[in-house]
Amino acid sequence: MSPEYVLDGHYSDKSDVFSYGVLVIETISGQRNWAFQHPDHELNLLGHAWILWNEGRVMEIIDPVLEESKVESEVRRCIQIGLMCAQHLSEERPTICQVVSMLENENVGLAEPREPGFYTQILGAGAGGRSDAGLAGSVGWMRDVSVNGSTTEIEITRQS
Numbered sequence: 001m002s003p004e005y006v007l008d009g010h011y012s013d014k015s016d017v018f019s020y021g022v023l024v025i026e027t028i029s030g031q032r033n034w035a036f037q038h039p040d041h042e043l044n045l046l047g048h049a050w051i052l053w054n055e056g057r058v059m060e061i062i063d064p065v066l067e068e069s070k071v072e073s074e075v076r077r078c079i080q081i082g083l084m085c086a087q088h089l090s091e092e093r094p095t096i097c098q099v100v101s102m103l104e105n106e107n108v109g110l111a112e113p114r115e116p117g118f119y120t121q122i123l124g125a126g127a128g129g130r131s132d133a134g135l136a137g138s139v140g141w142m143r144d145v146s147v148n149g150s151t152t153e154i155e156i157t158r159q160s
Contacts, residue, residue, distance in 0.1 A: 025061070
């Protein structure tokens with residue numbers, strides 16, 4: 001769900017774009033955003049992808065199943081588009097028509113993505129406490145989210 005919907009109950013076409021961006025990152029990585037676990041941090045998949053993007057190591061996120069069939073430039077472009085779609089502010093996200101154009105035409109230039117929405121630290125089992133990594137200048141609250149009978153505590157943030 002997009003940040004503006006979760007935080008304010010506001011839904012728009014850009015909410016679908018946000019969800020599409022998360023789906024792209026999930027598909028390329030073979031992981032689920034909220035179920036993602038990494039031994040070095042407690043960030044969700046979107047936060048992990050953002051860290052790798054900024055460190056120039058985004059290709060590390062690729063599902064090993066895709067390794068043999070990938071064309072690196074195409075995968076990198078899809079990840080960049082996914083991150084652009086998942087940007088925190090809806091007005092910074094492309095429209096779905098722009099997304100289709102970016103995917104269909106390699107000559108369409110891409111902007112640098114900005115920090116994604118819900119770039120948060122998961123505070124479930126093993127998190128060991130609260131951390132605001134990547135959330136400077138934000139306010140937030142805790143919320144239990146239940147999906148298919150499994151409950152996880154997450155931190156919902158609003159950029160200030």
